[in-house]
Amino acid sequence: MNDEEAMVMDRVPLLSAIVLSPLLALLVxxxxxxxCARAIKxxxxxxxxxxxxxxxxxxxxxxxxxxxxxxxERVAWIPSFGVSYHLGVDGIGVLMTLLNAxxxxxxxxxxxxxxERVKEYFAFMLMLVIGVFGVFASLDLFFFFFFYxxxxxxxxxxxxxxxxxxxxxxxxxxxxxxxxxxxxxFPALLSLYWTAGGTTWSLPELAAFAFPERYQLVLYPxxxxxFGVLAGMFPFHGxxxxxxxxxxxxxxxxxxxVLMKLGAFGILRVGIELLPLGARYWAGPFAVLATVNIVYxxxxxxxQRDFKFVIGFSSVSHMGIVLLGLNLLTPDGLNGAVLQMFxxxxxxxxxxxxxxxxxxxxxxxxxxxxxxxxxxxxxxxxFFIVAGLCGMGVPxxxxxxxxxxxFIGAVQRFPALGVLAIVALIVSALFMLRVFRQAFxxxxxxxxxxxxxxxxxxxxxxxxxxxxxxxxxFFPGLAxxxxxxxxxxxxxxx
Amino acid sequence: MQHDLLLFLPELAVLLGALLVFVLSTGGCGAxxxxxxxxxGALLALAAALFSLRYGPTGEPFWPGxxxxxxxxxxxxxxxxxxxxxxxxxxxxxxxxxxxxxxDLPFFLLLATVGMMLLASATELLTxxxxxxxxxxxxxxxxxxxxxxxxxxxxxxxxxxxxAAASAVTLYGLSLVFGxxxxxxxxxxxxxxxxxxxxxxxxxxxxxxxxxxxKLAVFPxxxxxxxxxxxxxxxxxxxxxxxxxLGAVGVLARVCAMLAASPSxxxxxxxxxxxxxxxxxxxxxxxxxxxKRLLAYSAIAHAGYLLVGYGAFSALxxxxxxxxxxxxxxxxxxxxxxxxxxxxxxSNPGLDALAGLHQRSPALALMLLTAMFGLAGIPPxxxxxxxxxxxxxxxxxxxxxxxxxxxxxxxxALYYYLRVVKAAYLAxxxxxxxVLLSGGERVAGSLALxxxxxxxxxxAPLFALAQRAAQLLLAR
Numbered sequence: 001m002n003d004e005e006a007m008v009m010d011r012v013p014l015l016s017a018i019v020l021s022p023l024l025a026l027l028v029x030x031x032x033x034x035x036c037a038r039a040i041k042x043x044x045x046x047x048x049x050x051x052x053x054x055x056x057x058x059x060x061x062x063x064x065x066x067x068x069x070x071x072x073e074r075v076a077w078i079p080s081f082g083v084s085y086h087l088g089v090d091g092i093g094v095l096m097t098l099l100n101a102x103x104x105x106x107x108x109x110x111x112x113x114x115x116e117r118v119k120e121y122f123a124f125m126l127m128l129v130i131g132v133f134g135v136f137a138s139l140d141l142f143f144f145f146f147f148y149x150x151x152x153x154x155x156x157x158x159x160x161x162x163x164x165x166x167x168x169x170x171x172x173x174x175x176x177x178x179x180x181x182x183x184x185x186f187p188a189l190l191s192l193y194w195t196a197g198g199t200t201w202s203l204p205e206l207a208a209f210a211f212p213e214r215y216q217l218v219l220y221p222x223x224x225x226x227f228g229v230l231a232g233m234f235p236f237h238g239x240x241x242x243x244x245x246x247x248x249x250x251x252x253x254x255x256x257x258v259l260m261k262l263g264a265f266g267i268l269r270v271g272i273e274l275l276p277l278g279a280r281y282w283a284g285p286f287a288v289l290a291t292v293n294i295v296y297x298x299x300x301x302x303x304q305r306d307f308k309f310v311i312g313f314s315s316v317s318h319m320g321i322v323l324l325g326l327n328l329l330t331p332d333g334l335n336g337a338v339l340q341m342f343x344x345x346x347x348x349x350x351x352x353x354x355x356x357x358x359x360x361x362x363x364x365x366x367x368x369x370x371x372x373x374x375x376x377x378x379x380x381x382x383f384f385i386v387a388g389l390c391g392m393g394v395p396x397x398x399x400x401x402x403x404x405x406x407f408i409g410a411v412q413r414f415p416a417l418g419v420l421a422i423v424a425l426i427v428s429a430l431f432m433l434r435v436f437r438q439a440f441x442x443x444x445x446x447x448x449x450x451x452x453x454x455x456x457x458x459x460x461x462x463x464x465x466x467x468x469x470x471x472x473x474f475f476p477g478l479a480x481x482x483x484x485x486x487x488x489x490x491x492x493x494x
Numbered sequence: 495m496q497h498d499l500l501l502f503l504p505e506l507a508v509l510l511g512a513l514l515v516f517v518l519s520t521g522g523c524g525a526x527x528x529x530x531x532x533x534x535g536a537l538l539a540l541a542a543a544l545f546s547l548r549y550g551p552t553g554e555p556f557w558p559g560x561x562x563x564x565x566x567x568x569x570x571x572x573x574x575x576x577x578x579x580x581x582x583x584x585x586x587x588x589x590x591x592x593x594x595x596x597x598d599l600p601f602f603l604l605l606a607t608v609g610m611m612l613l614a615s616a617t618e619l620l621t622x623x624x625x626x627x628x629x630x631x632x633x634x635x636x637x638x639x640x641x642x643x644x645x646x647x648x649x650x651x652x653x654x655x656x657x658a659a660a661s662a663v664t665l666y667g668l669s670l671v672f673g674x675x676x677x678x679x680x681x682x683x684x685x686x687x688x689x690x691x692x693x694x695x696x697x698x699x700x701x702x703x704x705x706x707x708x709k710l711a712v713f714p715x716x717x718x719x720x721x722x723x724x725x726x727x728x729x730x731x732x733x734x735x736x737x738x739x740l741g742a743v744g745v746l747a748r749v750c751a752m753l754a755a756s757p758s759x760x761x762x763x764x765x766x767x768x769x770x771x772x773x774x775x776x777x778x779x780x781x782x783x784x785x786k787r788l789l790a791y792s793a794i795a796h797a798g799y800l801l802v803g804y805g806a807f808s809a810l811x812x813x814x815x816x817x818x819x820x821x822x823x824x825x826x827x828x829x830x831x832x833x834x835x836x837x838x839x840x841s842n843p844g845l846d847a848l849a850g851l852h853q854r855s856p857a858l859a860l861m862l863l864t865a866m867f868g869l870a871g872i873p874p875x876x877x878x879x880x881x882x883x884x885x886x887x888x889x890x891x892x893x894x895x896x897x898x899x900x901x902x903x904x905x906x907a908l909y910y911y912l913r914v915v916k917a918a919y920l921a922x923x924x925x926x927x928x929v930l931l932s933g934g935e936r937v938a939g940s941l942a943l944x945x946x947x948x949x950x951x952x953x954a955p956l957f958a959l960a961q962r963a964a965q966l967l968l969a970r
Binding site: 034077078079080081117120142146147149150152153156157160161168172175176179180182183184186187190191193194198 | 852856872873874878882883885886890892894897898901902904905908909912915916919920952953957958961
């Protein structure tokens with residue numbers, strides 16, 4: 001690329017393009033009549049592909065040695081109230097944007113067989129995706145929360161209409177839990193604004209303000225718990241497994257894969273960054289809660305007989321690793337947490353799409369009812385098994401490095417918690433192996449002889465996800481180099 | 495004189511519209527003709543108000559000190575005219591109005607609007623009182639136009655009785671104020687307040703506040719709301735819930751601006767009423783199955799949110815209240831488009847009447863969804879930004895707990911808003927036929943939808959207007 005091209009590229013607002021391309025797709029989908037189901041799917045999937053391409057471009061063009069926030073765009077939005085449309089990403093933002101693009105795109109692909117109310121489905125899903133992209137790219141606290149709320153509410157119709165298994169209950173529970181979290185954030189975020197002088201909502205500018213220590217100690221729990229609800233923090237995780245189970249495949253993928261990361265991202269971006277003293281003060285108690293997440297999630301997953309509940313509770317456990325990593329407040333801990341956010345996102349997306357494929361055919365998710373699936377549908381089974389191995393933290397997959405980093409950090413800082421977490425991981429590995437044996441190996445159950453193997457078209461998104469897990473498993477440096485600078489600033493700051 | 499008339503143009507347009515309607519209705523023309531005449535007047539008023547907002551001629555037409563035209567009053571008049579236009583668009587089919595009254599409905603709506611427009615500009619106690627009564631009596635008459643005699647009359651009587659009580663209280667309050675200050679000019683009252691707070695003056699103003707709380711349906715003056723919402727004709731309720739509410743929001747803003755210099759003691763009263771109103775409104779709304787009653791309790795809760803902004807007694811608080819008042823007007827109106835469209839047979843639509851709405855009329859379902867998101871305060875609807883401003887004003891005063899309670903209330907409220915969404919998007923249609931929107935409903939709904947979304951996504955223009963209006967109020 002010569003200089004002139006580079007100049008042109010710099011003028012293209014890349015982040016706005018990423019946030020707005022699903023918006024464009026949303027407008028097209030709303031304008032199309034509902035009977036054009038095929039066109040709606042194509043438009044959505046293309047916008048997914050476009051965001052993947054743009055996110056890759058973002059990754060390639062991001063300079064880890066450059067300024068902290070790059071691709072910054074800023075337009076005054078409500079000038080008399082200090083709000084501006086202010087986008088920009090650090091390494092963490094780039095990685096999360098990439099994650100969302102991947103899950104969005106593969107989610108569209110795996111919903112290509114949807115028949116029922118296609119237009120509304122993709123409209124709500126696109127709204128959710130816009131919100132998520134917006135949160136990852138926002139450097140303005142107002143827009144951060146704006147997009148955060150935009151991302152939350154579509155979950156209600158998505159689960160309640162297209163879901164299964166007590167879908168209305170699950171949708172209502174999820175929405176009320178998440179918005180109760182927002183209710184804690186509402187006063188907390190406004191209070192940050194006024195305490196810092198009431199002139200700016202810009203996150204970098206707020207971060208430069210030294211909030212009084214006492215204030216930080218009081219406010220930090222509001223932010224941590226408010227966002228933590230979405231990250232599935234114990235004891236406010238109850239919405240998550242029921243929500244996962246009830247949601248349709250792509251929604252589970254987006255929800256567990258990306259949406260829960262918004263919570264962790266919020267803790268990082270708003271909590272740890274703006275209130276470092278508060279984060280340090282509360283690190284101990286919240287690390288204990290995070291460890292409860294890990295242990296409790298793993299133990300409850302042991303009891304489950306339903307594929308999706310297994311994944312749901314292991315998600316609680318895996319998000320516990322993210323939260324534990326965040327509370328370590330060391331470079332290793334944060335790097336591990338961010339990498340785990342990414343790895344877990346891709347992994348759960350793979351998990352849910354693998355289960356979704358089996359459920360769509362068998363209409364059964366009872367683990368004990370299956371047997372020998374690996375012989376009947378070897379490829380479809382392989383996807384689940386790969387996701388399971390990744391979840392166990394087997395080397396070669398991205399989550400291995402993430403969990404390793406968090407556990408090393410944890411053992412150094414909170415030895416007892418670290419050991420407990422590792423034991424819990426071994427327990428969950430045992431159970432995952434039992435699921436493999438029961439459902440995928442062992443004697444074949446003749447009831448499922450009619451199951452058909454996954455078509456190449458439907459396999460494509462899953463293959464992509466596996467590829468991403470492997471790439472980052474073998475080359476964790478790709479991600480670590482990207483985020484190292486950003487996490488170092490967070491830990492080093494004041 | 496010419497300049498004075500120009501300043502008076504929005505009021506004049508509505509007044510002329512009312513006269514025209516009166517002449518037409520006595521001249522034997524049908525309801526259709528009166529409706530178009532009314533719409534013409536309302537549109538002219540809207541254009542005039544918007545024009546004066548843009549080019550901002552200000553002054554005190556006719557008699558100085560009594561009537562003031564400025565950005566604040568014109569913003570309110572534009573909002574009122576908008577509410578009137580949108581309501582009139584919904585009056586195509588008046589199934590809930592008794593046949594003999596259909597021709598008169600536009601007349602009462604126009605008169606009520608004139609009253610509220612006068613209210614927005616009144617800076618003298620007697621003018622204020624006369625304007626308040628003009629709007630109130632027109633609405634009493636409109637509420638009583640209900641078709642089914644028994645329930646309609648009951649709600650009409652209840653509204654009149656409670657309104658009359660409120661009005662008596664106001665009058666008593668005004669007389670106390672006059673006794674304390676010796677003048678009926680608000681400017682003198684403000685000056686008197688600045689020089690200390692004699693008890694009699696404070697009591698008088700509190701009584702005036704009570705009357706405004708009645709209009710806004712703030713606890714403990716909210717009892718009329720559910721019954722009137724349920725019993726009155728759909729279109730009249732739409733007007734009471736939108737334009738009439740904005741009128742009350744405006745006057746209360748003016749009174750609060752007068753008190754802003756030394757609000758101690760009042761803040762606590764506002765806080766308590768805010769918390770009780772929103773909690774009570776939301777809790778009661780949880781149990782409702784009638785869409786209109788649900789909207790009534792939601793309105794009580796929203797009066798509570800508004801008090802959060804008033805209770806800040808600051809420029810930001812008043813700006814937030816004005817912004818929210820306009821956004822609420824559009825949002826609530828969206829809800830009433832649904833009520834009018836589904837209640838065409840004269841019945842009050844319940845939640846079960848919404849079943850399968852997404853199939854029966856996707857456009858109407860979208861309007862309902864936006865209305866519920868807007869009331870719940872979910873972006874991109876304007877209700878989110880509105881609440882953000884309101885709560886920001888409270889936190890500027892450091893009222894963290896209040897905002898926490900208010901935010902918890904919005905979560906509570908979400909439950910019943912989602913029940914409405916659920917009924918429209920989840921429940922099967924079960925043989926209910928498609929809903930056809932009339933042209934007027936389509937236009938009104940689309941306009942309100944665009945307004946709600948525009949205010950939510952790019953609030954800066956409206957908020958800047960509200961801020962300038964609030965500063966004007968406080969400067970006086």
